[in-house]
Amino acid sequence: MVIEAGPPRLEDLGWNATLADAHAEHDLSGRVPARVVAEDRGSYRVLGPAGEQRAAVTGRFRFETNDPADYPAVGDWVAVEAGLTGDTIIHAVLPRRSALIRQAAGRRTEAQVVGANLDIVFVVASLNGDLNLRRLERYVAVAWESGAEPVVLLSKADLTDDVEAILAGVSAIAAGASVLIVSSFDGRGVDAVRARIGPGRTAAFVGSSGVGKSTLLNKLAGEERASVSEIREGDARGRHTTIRRQIHLLPEGGLVLDTPGMRELALWDGDGLEQSFAEIDGLAAACRFGDCAHDAEPGCAVGAAIAAGTLAVERLESWRKLQREARHHERQVNVLARNEERRKWKAISKSVGKHMDAKYGADRW
Ligand SMILES: Nc1nc2c(ncn2[C@@H]2O[C@H](COP(=O)(O)OP(=O)(O)O)[C@@H](O)[C@H]2O)c(=O)[nH]1
Ligand SMILES: [Mg+2]
Ligand SMILES: [Zn+2]
Structure with missing residues (x-):
């Protein structure tokens, strides 16, 4: 393919003042911004004023990053440094707007x-x-x-x-x-x-x-x-x-x-549901009981809307299904987070213990 216009300017790629501030704040001197335009199992393509290049994160980044969601993703702005040989090096991911x-x-x-x-x-x-x-x-x-x-x-x-x-x-x-x-x-x-x-x-x-x-x-x-x-x-x-x-x-x-077709598109948390099912939330606010389950309770505005034909029963069913899914998922995440916390605290208390032992002797505290 012939590139006619040359590499794009940062603004063409969506660069703005907020990103510029974040970039400055990170003290990324000597590193330039670029945008991740493709990802394939840990190998990235980044696009910036220098054109499109293959890129990889530093070993330090790998060492310090536990959550896969904190790794660069397509669309991310990253701070890069040209490698002497081979891949461009990604040092940091700038905060995501969405x-x-x-x-x-x-x-x-x-x-x-x-x-x-x-x-x-x-x-x-x-x-x-x-x-x-x-x-x-x-x-x-x-x-x-x-x-x-x-x-x-x-x-x-x-x-x-x-x-x-x-x-x-x-x-x-x-x-x-x-x-x-x-x-x-x-x-x-x-x-x-x-x-x-x-x-x-x-x-x-x-x-x-x-x-x-x-x-x-x-x-x-x-x-x-x-x-x-x-x-x-x-x-x-x-x-x-x-x-x-x-x-x-x-x-x-x-x-x-x-994007390729995604077979499994599960909600990550339930945040999107309030907006996607705003009309049900609105109706629920008018139910007689604050904790109405919209399951034949007296004074249920959701049930009334279904009876009146202004709310489809399938819609209520999907809302319930997605809520269950989000809740189930939240529980799983909580368990994982607790395990991770425990692991961290074990490591910290171990190293604090060693430090105290060295300072005061093992039997002094
Ligand atoms: N009739 C019709 N067929 C289309 C249209 N757009 C795509 N297709 C056909 O739908 C099929 C899948 O298209 P593709 O772009 O690969 O779908 P993707 O999987 O969502 O990326 C192909 O056979 C296309 O020719 C359209 O506007 N009208
Ligand atoms: Mg396609
Ligand atoms: Zn109700």
């Missing part, structure tokens, strides 16, 4: 940062006929949780004549997020998406695989950046062709993070 976090796949309870410093999270769902409102609801909750602005993108608009009916259902669960209709095939809505991103801003595309995220990215970029998996409509299980997460700089400005 982070899209999911529970890492598998059995271990671990936060995985899908994208950092995002301005907008596009939750993409296809209008091809098997739009799953419950799954969409979950994605919107995770998007709210990130601290970025969630926007629902209904893709493949060329495949349906019934946008209005679907739109009504989606708006009911979108919870304050705006909803855009797009088709990468006929071009509908693509400019609106581009306008939402805008120069210096970072957007992420999330959603099941096969919904058209990579195709839309290519459309926005005006060239093939990500490979598209050919799926037959009616067999919507797209193959995973977007292997790694990567941020792409758009020609008119703005950055897009394309």
Whole structure:
């Protein structure tokens, strides 16, 4: 690929005064800022005024960092130093303004940062006929949780004549997020998406695989950046062709993070639920009992809304399910945190003990 415009300026990548202050505060003299644009099992690509380079964290960083969520993630701003040979060295991660976090796949309870410093999270769902409102609801909750602005993108608009009916259902669960209709095939809505991103801003595309995220990215970029998996409509299980997460700089400005379809998108904590299910929270405030479980109690405003048909019972069920999930997860995290605390205190008291022994003799205290 021919690079015509040369390396981007920091502002094009989203650099701002807050980040500049953080960078100065960290006393990172001699280190320059760069943005992590790709990650693949501990190996990074960073983009800065020096162009795009391979990068790795220092041994010291590894030694001092226990929580996987504190490692650089795609979208992070990092302080780097050019290595004499080989990889650029990452010394520090600057504080994140927002982070899209999911529970890492598998059995271990671990936060995985899908994208950092995002301005907008596009939750993409296809209008091809098997739009799953419950799954969409979950994605919107995770998007709210990130601290970025969630926007629902209904893709493949060329495949349906019934946008209005679907739109009504989606708006009911979108919870304050705006909803855009797009088709990468006929071009509908693509400019609106581009306008939402805008120069210096970072957007992420999330959603099941096969919904058209990579195709839309290519459309926005005006060239093939990500490979598209050919799926037959009616067999919507797209193959995973977007292997790694990567941020792409758009020609008119703005950055897009394309993500592979995520099978397990569990809520990290319950923070996003209040916003995603704001109408249920609002109703609950009017229940007669403060601890109403909305389970046939007298004076239950949630039950009344269901009876009146203004609240869908499925919506209440998803809210309950996601809350249970968040609570379960919180418990797991607490157990892990306690174990970690215990381990730390053991180490500290051991070393304090040694220190006291040396100073006062082992039998003096
Ligand atoms: N009809 C229609 N098909 C689309 C559209 N966008 C993507 N596709 C098709 O959907 C399939 C999956 O697209 P892809 O971009 O790989 O989805 P991703 O997994 O979300 O990245 C491919 O066969 C695309 O050609 C669209 O706007 N309209
Ligand atoms: Mg893709
Ligand atoms: Zn109630």
